[in-house]
Amino acid sequence: MVKKILGDFELFQDKLIGKGTWGDVYHGRQFSLNRPVAIKVLKTELTTNKEFVKRFRRESEILANINDEHIVQVYSAGESNESYYFVMEYLHGQTLNKFIERGHKFTVNEVVFITNAVAHALKIAWESPAKIVHRDIKPSNIMVCYQASTVVPIADQDKMEKDADLPIDILQSRIKVMDYGLAKFTENIKDSTMSGMIVGTPKYISPEQALGHPADIRSDIYSMGLIMYELTTGTLPFKAETAMSVLRRHINEEPIQPSFYQPNILPALQAIIMKCV
Numbered sequence: 001m002v003k004k005i006l007g008d009f010e011l012f013q014d015k016l017i018g019k020g021t022w023g024d025v026y027h028g029r030q031f032s033l034n035r036p037v038a039i040k041v042l043k044t045e046l047t048t049n050k051e052f053v054k055r056f057r058r059e060s061e062i063l064a065n066i067n068d069e070h071i072v073q074v075y076s077a078g079e080s081n082e083s084y085y086f087v088m089e090y091l092h093g094q095t096l097n098k099f100i101e102r103g104h105k106f107t108v109n110e111v112v113f114i115t116n117a118v119a120h121a122l123k124i125a126w127e128s129p130a131k132i133v134h135r136d137i138k139p140s141n142i143m144v145c146y147q148a149s150t151v152v153p154i155a156d157q158d159k160m161e162k163d164a165d166l167p168i169d170i171l172q173s174r175i176k177v178m179d180y181g182l183a184k185f186t187e188n189i190k191d192s193t194m195s196g197m198i199v200g201t202p203k204y205i206s207p208e209q210a211l212g213h214p215a216d217i218r219s220d221i222y223s224m225g226l227i228m229y230e231l232t233t234g235t236l237p238f239k240a241e242t243a244m245s246v247l248r249r250h251i252n253e254e255p256i257q258p259s260f261y262q263p264n265i266l267p268a269l270q271a272i273i274m275k276c277v
Helices: 050-064 096-101 108-126 157-163 217-233 243-252 267-276
Strands: 003-006 009-019 023-030 035-042 074-080 083-089 093-095 142-145 174-177
Touching: 003 074, 003 083, 009 035, 023 083, 035 050, 050 074, 050 083, 093 096, 096 142, 096 217, 108 142, 108 174, 108 217, 108 267, 217 267
Parallel strands: none
Antiparallel strands: 003 009, 009 023, 023 035, 035 083, 074 083, 093 142, 142 174
């Protein structure tokens, strides 16, 4: 195992968890508390850009001041040998996207359970002093975690990876929103994205983001509505062969009612989904 020491933490360089917008996330361990952590490191090619470094630090600072059960928790941040990093709780579970890829058939209760958690996270972020807009809400940024009581604390990274494939009861899980790399922080700071720049993931992007316009909480609600749509029907309302074609559909078209794909959908659930989008 290739390790890198970052103060009170060791980073396992051959244990990549995922790639974020600004940096890569690795498995790690905190020495003092002997607990597993996730360490996000700013991409090397961005370390010479002062604006990216400033934004990366700001992301960790703002998130560290939000303590909510549905938002990934930040423990620490620092710099070592020109590497900028921050340390987060290790989320023991699977992304919502994994469930979708496996063809999981979501029940109404599961859709409501997941949506309540995500909506809560969005509300807390938006009502924080920084008025955070995530801008990249999608299934791969939503984690379905094992309940803490069902997981034995371990430092064995290989065992962690094997345990991550165990079945998870969604209704007994903890839902966490993660990866705020594209988030817009409006607390007296300049947004790092230029006016007119498209920010987000085409399949789940809001019309105003697709147009390069400013985003607010309604943009995140739109993306959340598309996820609800997908969990309920097994598909998305807007599909196309190219990303630009998908963007145009978000901008110019109204979504088909979910009942077109799922005739048995509860009218109240459909009404909520259509209100979101």
